Amino acid sequence: MRFAVIGQKVVPESLLKSPSPTLPISKISSIPTPQQNLSFHFNPEIQAVLQGKQLLMDDLPFSLEEIQEHYENGWLTYRNGIEFHGKTVLCQRCGNSDSSWFASFPCARCGESCIYCRRCLIMGRVSACTPLIGWRDPDADGRTNIAILSSMKLLQWTGSLSDGQREASGRVEQAVISGQELLVWAVCGAGKTEILFKGIEQALARGQRVCIATPRTDVVLELTPRLKAVFPEIPVASLYGGSEDRHNHAPLTISTTHQLFRFYHAFDTLIVDEVDAFPFSVDETLRHAVKNARKPESTVIYLTATPSRSWQRECRLGKRAYVTIPARFHRHPLPVPELIWCGNWGKQLEREKLPDNVIRWVKIRLDAGKQALVFAPKIELMKKILTRLRKLHPDIESVYAEDPDRKEKVMKMRNKEIPLLLTTTILERGVTFPDIDVAVIGAEAEIFTESALVQIAGRAGRSASHPTGDVTFFHYGRTEEMLRAKRVIEEMNREATKRCLLD
């Protein structure tokens, strides 16, 4: 679209009463925001659709005249979809600034060659002439009636917290009250969902909007009924690719990290789960989404079992507020990985062989009837390992991310119909089996980062009835990542002992 700057406002070309020079919106360096007219009767339907969002004109079932009228009265904002900073181009919606994700086209809307972002195209094209439209609440904003909410008992939960959880829960509550950032560094199996309940209750009682963002859709689907159950009075919106809750302005939102792109200054408390997980850690743009989705004054809680090295450093230096839950809910220490050299296993594999100590490890588990999860760095290697191991037991299976039988195999493993499951690193998160030993073959491979190895080790000893398990990294040369993973796990156990969180 083309706009003209007239006094303290911009006007779309098609609504101009007399001819004025116009520009594609991205060429207007600062778009004025008219003063808010508090006596203006805004359309509550527009508010319902737009509040806390950043949407395109095409997403709005209202006339341009009505949208412009809300803008002129200060109830609606226009922002540039694409921004130019010298030579770099930035998509304001998804934060993309990687030139390989931009293209341009002769645009019928602005009549110029128009750059567009291909990264977030699926949500509707943002190009250099696209305004992002947002809602502007008056300062004492349209919060739910605080008096009513705070007089109600919102949290209906009778479970109990471990000592480690209780401390973290308190810190989360504090962060919500004081509007700060907090990193919750909780070991695999610590139970991190429950520690959020009190903090969420505090936020809701203050009439705040709360969002939990997590990278995976299955976690959204699992969390939604859980939170609806503990906050029965609160409407909960559940957002993931293909969900129907799109325009739902609920006090509590559970969303995939990806869906955060639709939000703008929406949340007073934003909880970001698995900060380190794919795709968040790889995807700079998702950081941008978090920045956009939170209100300027807001609380952000990051949850992770494996913070990045730079975050770990910031924690140590006191530059980042954090709290750890170094022990599992069942009060047993984390299994510490054993690092075992197994020679050039790749070469042996070419002759359909595996190192003796690896074979011995597998045999011991098979003989004892103890289930095992064995990680390999690549699918092709995994298939070769499978051929070799099946000579030991025909029921051994392998599974990888795109495996069409993935669900079925995981189920069979749960039912103990599979003695040993081979897998690629993709299964490292989320999937838990109660009583297993864990091994990595080829732990020196590049994909086995510190965080991946900590996650892998975290698969063992998960249940209270079987709180122990062996973790073995077979390698052809120790890597820094392996040593760090081991050190981090040992540190957590030490801290847990010191804080009396272990039995």
Next chain:
Amino acid sequence: MNLFSPKRCLICHGEIEAEISWRSIFLNRTKEEAVCRKCESMLLPIEGEKCTVCGRELDLSFCEGSLCLDCIRWEKDESWRGCLEKNISLYHYNDFMKEVIARFKFRGDYCLASVFAGKLRSVLKGIPGDYIVPIPLSAERLYERGFNQSEALIVGAGLKPVPLLARIHSEKQSKKTRRDRIHLPQVFRLESQEKLTGKNIVLVDDIYTTGSTLRHAARILKEAGADKVSSLTIAR
């Protein structure tokens, strides 16, 4: 573009393997690869025996001689006979192609036109044509999409689109039956005063569905004196 940044597949954004550039050196290929091998393998060219009018792959139970049943029906009708000289469609409209075209046309991913540029250009050069004409969009539809996909395909192939036609009615055809579409009054009008007598014209569109859009366009061009009107679509 950064010298070291890898070339990326326009469809899946995966890296295009260096191997391919080696292959192109050995085979002395100068063509720039726009898509990776995996995506390329999913674009299925229309091959084998084709209907001599519409270019579809002939299915023995749905044809008579070298014409498919659809074309036989069109050719039986006096007002449509011989309107469209010949259509060539490059690829099968399989699920993959549906996705690519939907992203191109409805999501507005303009640069996907380049996926077809090479093949489109070489095929267009083999069809005798004085003008390459895009199927027009209505003004509202053009604004909505931001560009005309037929025009984008022609420009992408490095050729010059000649806008001889304009829309009269809106494009909202999809809910109408084939019968409605065939008997619809004029959809296009001549936009240009250009003398068409004796000219050969090639129409370009993204998909050949029933052939009625292309035939409507062809008929008006024939009525204006064009000698032959052929067409080219990406998929059918």
